[in-house]
Amino acid sequence: MASTNPIPAGTDLSIVIPWSHIKNTKNYIIDVFKSLEWASEILEVKLVYRARSTTHSGKTNPEHNKVFIHFKGLNDQGQLVKQHLSNDGKEIKIDHKFGFWKIRGSTWKFDDKFNKAPLKPRVEFL
Numbered sequence: 001m002a003s004t005n006p007i008p009a010g011t012d013l014s015i016v017i018p019w020s021h022i023k024n025t026k027n028y029i030i031d032v033f034k035s036l037e038w039a040s041e042i043l044e045v046k047l048v049y050r051a052r053s054t055t056h057s058g059k060t061n062p063e064h065n066k067v068f069i070h071f072k073g074l075n076d077q078g079q080l081v082k083q084h085l086s087n088d089g090k091e092i093k094i095d096h097k098f099g100f101w102k103i104r105g106s107t108w109k110f111d112d113k114f115n116k117a118p119l120k121p122r123v124e125f126l
Helices: 026-036 076-086
Strands: 013-021 039-050 064-074 092-096 099-105
Touching: 013 076, 026 039, 026 064, 026 092, 064 076, 076 092, 076 099
Parallel strands: none
Antiparallel strands: 013 064, 013 099, 039 064, 092 099
8 A cells, every 4th residue: 555645734736847947946946936925835846857758759858857836825826826727727827037837736646545566476377
């Protein structure tokens, strides 16, 4: 069974930045979102590294980070953001010093009943 929930306790809103330039630091992202004043507290910012990849059509995607941000204590503006992002497929564009991000509501849910497959080898008689 999965034992720990990566979403901090008390989270009112979780958002994801699907593509953030590799040079956007965690501290920079925190500063940008603090300046927006959507909540009394940013509980956590998690950067997930995404390696350079090539699509089926041959397009190369450079390395980047996928960013998850968890907020607590939403104010009125934060509630509007949550309401907008709760509509399926809705995004918000945030312009910042180095460009822009398109953010989405994170739809990931923790499943404490999830069981990983056993790690022992499997034998199949042919």
